[in-house]
Amino acid sequence: MKVLVINAGSSSLKYQLMVPDTREVLAKGLCERIGIDGHLKHQPTDKDVFDADIDLPNHEAAIKEVLNLLTHNHYGVIADVSEIDAVGHRVVHGGEDFTQSVVIDEKVIKGIEDCIPLAPLHNPANITGIRACQDVMPNTPMVGVFDTAFHQTIPPKGYMYALPYRYYTENKVRRYGFHGTSHDYVSKRAAELCGRPIEELRLVSCHLGNGASTCAIQYGKSIDTSMGLTPTDGLPMGTRSGAIDPSITEYISRVRGYSPERVAGVLNKESGMLGLSGVSSDFRDLEKAAEEGNERAELAMDIFCYKVTKRIGSGAAAMGGIDGVIFTAGVGENAPTIREKIMEGLEFMGLYIDKEKNKTRDEAIVSTDDSPGIIFVIPTNEELMIALDTERLLKD
Ligand code: AMP
Numbered sequence: 001m002k003v004l005v006i007n008a009g010s011s012s013l014k015y016q017l018m019v020p021d022t023r024e025v026l027a028k029g030l031c032e033r034i035g036i037d038g039h040l041k042h043q044p045t046d047k048d049v050f051d052a053d054i055d056l057p058n059h060e061a062a063i064k065e066v067l068n069l070l071t072h073n074h075y076g077v078i079a080d081v082s083e084i085d086a087v088g089h090r091v092v093h094g095g096e097d098f099t100q101s102v103v104i105d106e107k108v109i110k111g112i113e114d115c116i117p118l119a120p121l122h123n124p125a126n127i128t129g130i131r132a133c134q135d136v137m138p139n140t141p142m143v144g145v146f147d148t149a150f151h152q153t154i155p156p157k158g159y160m161y162a163l164p165y166r167y168y169t170e171n172k173v174r175r176y177g178f179h180g181t182s183h184d185y186v187s188k189r190a191a192e193l194c195g196r197p198i199e200e201l202r203l204v205s206c207h208l209g210n211g212a213s214t215c216a217i218q219y220g221k222s223i224d225t226s227m228g229l230t231p232t233d234g235l236p237m238g239t240r241s242g243a244i245d246p247s248i249t250e251y252i253s254r255v256r257g258y259s260p261e262r263v264a265g266v267l268n269k270e271s272g273m274l275g276l277s278g279v280s281s282d283f284r285d286l287e288k289a290a291e292e293g294n295e296r297a298e299l300a301m302d303i304f305c306y307k308v309t310k311r312i313g314s315g316a317a318a319m320g321g322i323d324g325v326i327f328t329a330g331v332g333e334n335a336p337t338i339r340e341k342i343m344e345g346l347e348f349m350g351l352y353i354d355k356e357k358n359k360t361r362d363e364a365i366v367s368t369d370d371s372p373g374i375i376f377v378i379p380t381n382e383e384l385m386i387a388l389d390t391e392r393l394l395k396d
Contacts, residue, residue, distance in 0.1 A: 001394075002026070002083055003387040004070075006063075007090040008129025010121060011035055013062045017070060017077060017084070020387040026077040027070060028383075031062040038062075042069045050075045059132035067136060087133050087142045088390035090181070090382065091126045093119035094146030095172065101149065101389040104130060104142040112144065118172060118229070143390040150180030153221040158318070161228075175233075177225035179207040179329075183215040184222075185385040186328045186378040191220075193365060194324070194374050201323045204315035206308055207380065208338070209329030210238040210281065214308065216315035224318045226311055232267055235307050236300075238281030241271035242307065276300035283331050283338065305341040312342070316349055324374040325351060333379050334361050343375065351375060 001021065007014040016028040029042035029050075038056030043049050050069055056062045069075050070084075078084070089104070095115040102108050109127060116123045126144075133142060151159075159175040160168065167173040183205045190205075191198035198220040205215045212235040216224040226234025226243075236242040249263050258266070266275075274281040277300040279289045289297035316322035325346075326332075327339050336358045343353040350372035358366040360377055367375035 001085045001391050002078065003390045004084050004087045004133075005090070005383045005386045005390075006087055006129050006133060007383075008059060008125050008132075010125040013059060013066070013129060015066055016383040016387075018383065018387050020384065020391040023384060025383075029066065029069070031056055031066065034059055034062050040065055040069070042066070042075055044069075044075055044077045047075060047077070059128045060135050063129075063132045063136045081137065084137065084140060086390050086394050087137065087140055088386040089126060089130050089133075089142060089144050090147070090386055091144045092122035092147045092178070093176065094144075094148045095176070096152070096174075098144070098146045098149050099152040101143055101145045101386075101393060103393055104144050108144060118176070141394055143386075143393050145181060145386040145389050147178045147180050148176045150184045151175075151177030151215070151222045151225050154223055154225065158224045173229055175225070175228045177213070177215070177222065178227045178231045179211070179213045179215070180222065181382045181385045182207050182328060182380040183213075183217065183225070185381055186326045186376075187215075187217045187220065189363075189378050190324055190326050190374075190376045193363070193376060193378070202316070202319040202321055203324045203326060204312045204322060205326040205328065206312070206332055206342070207329045208235075208308065208327065208332035208335075211240070212237045212242075212304075212308075212329070212331070214311040214315060216318045218319045224315060235311065236276070236304055237272045239269050239272045239274045241267045241275070273300045273304065276303060283335055287335070287337070301338065301341075305338060308342045309345060312346060312351075313349070322349055322351070322373055324376060326376045326378055328378050328380040333377060336360070339366070339375075339377070349373065 003020055005016045011034045013031040017026040025045055027044040032039045034056045038054050040054045041051045067081050070078055091112055093115040097111050112123055112127055186205050187203050191201055203217045205217055207213050211231055213225055213227040215222050232240050234242050253263050277286055277297040279285055279297050286297045286301055312325055331338055339358055352368045352371035353375055354366055354368040363379055364377050365374055366377055
């Protein structure tokens, strides 16, 4: 089966055509600046790359261009669009209704629409991507894979906020969590790597990228996660504050005269590593600045590592023990010094990092041979997870 995986943003569309069975990636690419002017980078495996400005007035036009390239006589990897057996869509918010991936029909699209208030930037873009594919490939089955679904196993004591209960029943205010597809993938892969059944492992997965979250995964199920109602909660991130005293928002708006929208903008776009360092949201820039003696860049990274360390500890407490820690995403996969710093002081929980093994950027176990707990580096692969779910659902 050939599955086209689509991750649609408001002005971008990432895609990957793959064969889930063999894990073969036939082509991948990215459409950017949709509705503005347009740019498309198409990377067919073992063939020339197409990388050019191209008019992309809307998502339908972007999908059409992608299909043209996938079937192109020079850049193409399939002879005809009919070779695409299914499309798997990443959907950010599935609320409480979507506890797992589903075959998309009108009822499902309505359900995704109902979650728009919870993800006003992401879900409309995801629906646009689904509609664009339906227009261009009306007979191809589609599956929705939700970022929130993996966390629907979190028990009420983990997902409820201590607010008036009616905010939950009337306004859906609760912890949902995100990066679920990534946490799900890396935890399953960790079990494969260490050769133990996931049903006997207590893992803390650390998805550390521009967005960052941890997840306590007990015997294969998410039981707690750091992101909340929105992806602003939890760890400090590239530009997001992470968890702060909730009264800071009211205080800032009063003393600086900011509207609620302006405060939300500060928390999401001007905080985190960028706000602390004044240098950049990118850890590569922060590491360079710190090496050159920039103390605020060093402080930003110290705070980040400290918060991740504490989250690993709280995940272990939630599970009554810990068998492994997983690092994934941009920072987790590529920054050995950050991993080392995070793991410093966690030896008391039986987690010993091997500094030599930790120099890797590939999939690896980086704990010492006699470490009771295992430390993994696992490149995330959300596209593969989406393709596998799509295949599984359509084969049933
Ligand atoms: P992601 O959101 O998973 O794509 O991660 C993107 C982030 O990963 C970037 O903003 C960087 O902060 C970080 N990153 C990527 N490569 C490196 C690297 N070699 N060293 C440190 N951080 C990196």
